[in-house]
Amino acid sequence: MTKKSILAFSGGLDTSVVVKYLQEEHEMDVITVTVDVGQGDDQKKITAKAKKLGVKKHYNIDAKKEFVTDYVFPSIKANALYQKKYCLATALARPLIAEKILYIAKKEKVTSLAHGCTGKGNDQVRFDVTLRSGSDLPIIAPIRDKNLDRVTELKFAQEQGIDIDTVAKKYSIDQNLWGRAIEGGVLEDSYAEPPDDAFIWVRTKNLPDKPTYMEIKFDQGVPVAVDGKMLDPVKLVEYINKKAGAAGVGIVDHIEDRIVGIKSREVYETPAATCLIEAHTDLEKMVHTKHQNKFKPMVDDQWAYMAYSGLWQDPLKQNLDAFIESSQGVVSGVVKLKLYKGSLRVVGRKSRHSLYSREAATYGTGSTFDQRLAKGFVELWGIQSTEANKLQKKRSTKT
Ligand code: ARG
Numbered sequence: 177m178t179k180k181s182i183l184a185f186s187g188g189l190d191t192s193v194v195v196k197y198l199q200e201e202h203e204m205d206v207i208t209v210t211v212d213v214g215q216g217d218d219q220k221k222i223t224a225k226a227k228k229l230g231v232k233k234h235y236n237i238d239a240k241k242e243f244v245t246d247y248v249f250p251s252i253k254a255n256a257l258y259q260k261k262y263c264l265a266t267a268l269a270r271p272l273i274a275e276k277i278l279y280i281a282k283k284e285k286v287t288s289l290a291h292g293c294t295g296k297g298n299d300q301v302r303f304d305v306t307l308r309s310g311s312d313l314p315i316i317a318p319i320r321d322k323n324l325d326r327v328t329e330l331k332f333a334q335e336q337g338i339d340i341d342t343v344a345k346k347y348s349i350d351q352n353l354w355g356r357a358i359e360g361g362v363l364e365d366s367y368a369e370p371p372d373d374a375f376i377w378v379r380t381k382n383l384p385d386k387p388t389y390m391e392i393k394f395d396q397g398v399p400v401a402v403d404g405k406m407l408d409p410v411k412l413v414e415y416i417n418k419k420a421g422a423a424g425v426g427i428v429d430h431i432e433d434r435i436v437g438i439k440s441r442e443v444y445e446t447p448a449a450t451c452l453i454e455a456h457t458d459l460e461k462m463v464h465t466k467h468q469n470k471f472k473p474m475v476d477d478q479w480a481y482m483a484y485s486g487l488w489q490d491p492l493k494q495n496l497d498a499f500i501e502s503s504q505g506v507v508s509g510v511v512k513l514k515l516y517k518g519s520l521r522v523v524g525r526k527s528r529h530s531l532y533s534r535e536a537a538t539y540g541t542g543s544t545f546d547q548r549l550a551k552g553f554v555e556l557w558g559i560q561s562t563e564a565n566k567l568q569k570k571r572s573t574k575t
Contacts, residue, residue, distance in 0.1 A: 177287075178204070178205050179202065179203065179204040179205070179287045179288065180204060180205045180206075180207065180232070180284065180285070180286045180287050180288075181198050181202070181204045181205070181206055181207070181286055181287065181288045181289065181290045181316060182206075182207045182208075182209060182277055182280060182281045182284060182286045182288075182289055182290065183195065183198065183206055183207070183208050183209070183290040183291065183292070184208075184209055184210075184211065184273050184274070184276075184277050184291055184292070184303070185208035185209060185210050185222070185226055185231075185234070185292075186210065186215070186217070186222075186292075187210070187217060187221070187222040187225045187226070188292075188340075188349075189326070189329055189330065189333060189340050190292035190293070190294070190319055190329065191208075191291075191292035192225070192229060192333060192338045192340070193292070193318070193319070193324070193329050193332055193333055193336075193338070194290060194291075194292040194318050194319065195208065195226070195229045195230075195231060196229065196332075196336050196338070197318040197322075198290055198316065198318070199229075199230060201318075202316070204287075204288070205232045206229075206230075206231045206232060206290075207231060207232055207233045207234070207235070207280070207284055207286065208226045208229075208231045208233075208234045208235070209234075209235040209236075209237065209276060209277055209280050210222050210223075210226075210234070210235070210236050210237070211237045211239050211269075211272065211273045211276045211277075212236065212237065212238045212239060212240055213239055213240060213243040213269045213272065213273070213352040213353060214240045214243065214244075214351075214352045214353030214354075214410070214413075214414075215350075215351050215352050216351065219236045222234075222236070223236060225339075229338070233284070235280055237276050239272055239273075239276060240353060240410045241408075241409060241410055242272065243268070243269060243272055243352065243353060243354075244353060244354075244409040244410055244412075244413055245409050246272070247268040247269070247271070247272055248268060248353070248354050248409075248413065249397075249398050249399075249409070250497065250500070251263070251264055251268055251354075251479075251480075251483065252397065252398070252399065252452050252453060252456050253397040253398075253456070253500050253501070253503075253504050253507075254475075254476045254479040254480065254483075254496075254500050255453050255456060255457045255460070255473070255476045256453070256476060256479055256480040256483060257453060257480055258432070258480045258481065258483075258484040259430065259432060259433065261428050261430045261432075262428065262430070262432060262442065262444060262484070263354060263355055263428075263444070263446045263449035263450070263453060264354070264480060264483050264484060265350075265351070265352055265354035265355030265356070265357060265444070265446060265449065266298075266299065266350045266352070266355075266357050267298065267302060267483050267484050267486075268354060268483060269352050269354075270299055270302035270303055270306065270486070270488075271302060271306045271488040271489070273303075274302070274303050274306035274307050274310075275306065275310070277289060277307065278306075278307065278310040278311055281311060281313065286313070287313065287314075288313050288314045288315070288316050289307050289311060289313050289314070289315050289316070290315070290316040290317065290318070291303045291304075291307075291315070291316075291317050292317075292318075292319055293317055293319065293320060294319045294320055294324075295317070295319070295320035295323070295436075296434075296436065296438060297434065297436075298434050298435050298436070298484065298485075298486065300317060300320060301435050301436075301485065301486035302486035302488070303315075304317075304486075305486045305487065305488075305489065306486075306488065306489065309489045326348070326360070330345065346360075346361045346362075346373075347359060347360050347361050347363065347374060348360040348361075353410065353413050353414065353417075353448075354413065354446065354448070354449055355444050355445060355446035355449055356376070356377055356444065356445040356446070357442065357443070357444050358370070358374045358375075358443045358444070358445070359440065359441075359442060359443070363441055363443055364441060365441075366431065366441045370427075370429060370443050374443060375427065375445055376445070377417060377421045377426065377445040377447060378421045378424060378425065378426045378427050378445045378447060378518075379421060379422055379423070379424050380424065380427075380518075383423065383424045383517045383518065384422070384423065384517075387423075387514050387515065387516040388419065388420075388422070388423040388514075388515040388516070389512065389513065389514055389515075389523075390402060390403060390416070390419060390420070390451065390512070390513045390515065391403055391404065391510055391511070391512050391513075392416075392451065392452065392455045392510065392511050392513065393509070393510045394455070394456060394459055394507055394508055394509060394510075394511070395508050396504050396505055396506075396507060396508055397456065397503075397504030397507040398504075399412055399452055399455075399456075400412075402415055402416060402419075413448045413452075414448075416447060416448035416451050416452065417447045417448040418447075419447075419515075420447035420448065420450065420451050420515055420520070421445070421447040423515035423516065423517070423518070424515075424517055424518035425447050425450055425451065425515045425518060425519070425520045426444075426445055426446050426447030426448075426449070426450045426451075427443070427444070427445060427518070428442075428443070428444040428445075428446060428450070429441075429442075429443050429444075430442060435484070435485050435486065450520060451513055451515075451520065454513070454520060454522060455511035455513060455522065456507070456511075458511055458522045458525055459507055459509050459511050459525055459527060460472070460503075460507055462509070462525055462527055462530050462531065462532050463506040463507055463508075463509065463527050463529040463530060463531060464503065464506070464507075464531070465531065468503060472500075472503060475496055475499055475500060476500070478492075478496055479493065479496045479497075479500065482496065506527075506529035507529075508527060508528065508529060509525060509526055509527025509528065509529070509530070510525065510526050510527075511524070511525045512524035512525065
């Protein structure tokens with residue numbers, strides 16, 4: 177029986193090299209699957225590329241809608257930013273891609289599962305863990321197994337007549353609807369400012385002189401309309417990416433702790449994520465109590481950590497999801513954003529579930545809040561702190 181492997185195929189350097197490697201060194205038939213999560217690649221070109229590499233069969237799966245509704249939207253509810261910065265674009269797509277691979281793997285009765293991840297990154301963890309949760313077939317990861325580096329891969333690709341586009345020669349890119357990650361090349365110098373050519377979604381030059389306003393409407397934690405227009409999930413994200421990117425909003429540059437312990441310099445373009453998470457976080461503060469506002473960020477942080485770390489299927493992640501979901505019933509309303517030359521600011525918010533009461537908060541006349549009640553409250557609130565402090569002072573004057 178010929179051995180048959182299935183590979184998540186992007187058409188990029190790593191996965192192209194893997195096809196050849198599986199065919200030549202493992203003497204396997206290769207089935208490739210490209211899962212469209214909004215990476216903006218021409219599926220026809222990728223199919224042609226796969227065919228040129230001699231794969232037995234190629235699948236294209238459009239998973240854009242599923243990606244946004246089942247992965248991106250839950251991350252918005254969790255205000256998910258790994259290490260306070262990274263919106264998890266790549267991390268969220270991996271479990272979905274792996275699920276699709278498992279589905280085709282069953283259908284095609286393959287004998288092994290393959291991926292093009294390196295042994296230095298996070299994606300190997302995300303792929304392996306999801307694949308393992310659904311299959312006992314061997315996992316082959318040639319780039320990791322052979323300890324290949326990019327220069328060797330580029331050379332191999334050239335020898336094999338594989339065409340690699342010019343951006344891939346400069347940077348390592350991963351992109352989908354939720355963001356574009358740029359790594360490698362000159363960006364590996366942690367002190368060097370990213371050159372303009374690293375960015376294609378966010379404008380860095382000739383930014384408009386007038387501010388751009390954007391109104392985002394949420395219904396139970398989910399964004400449903402922008403600028404007064406109801407939009408389907410995919411269109412909504414695309415619309416914000418375009419509009420915010422044109423105002424220069426959405427560049428993230430930080431040092432990130434990878435799962436395997438390496439620190440990496442990561443640069444991202446995430447206009448929609450930046451706007452949506454900022455807006456959602458702001459709205460929650462208006463509709464949640466101060467106790468919820470103190471506690472939920474801890475849950476959110478853990479959620480982002482789990483999603484980043486390839487633990488999408490872990491029971492704790494499900495527990496966190498249940499908590500987060502239970503908090504979203506009141507997260508409905510509209511948030512107004514002002515975008516100007518790369519900066520982003522929330523300048524207004526409203527909700528029918530608002531706990532903000534102008535009548536209570538006002539410094540003007542007729543407030544419903546009786547200040548006189550505060551005196552006793554403050555006394556009790558501070559009692560332990562003031563007593564302890566008095567004792568400390570007493571002790572320090574004795575010695
Ligand atoms: N550091 C991010 C993550 O692990 C993005 C990785 C993107 N990959 C790439 N080849 N640029 O989720």
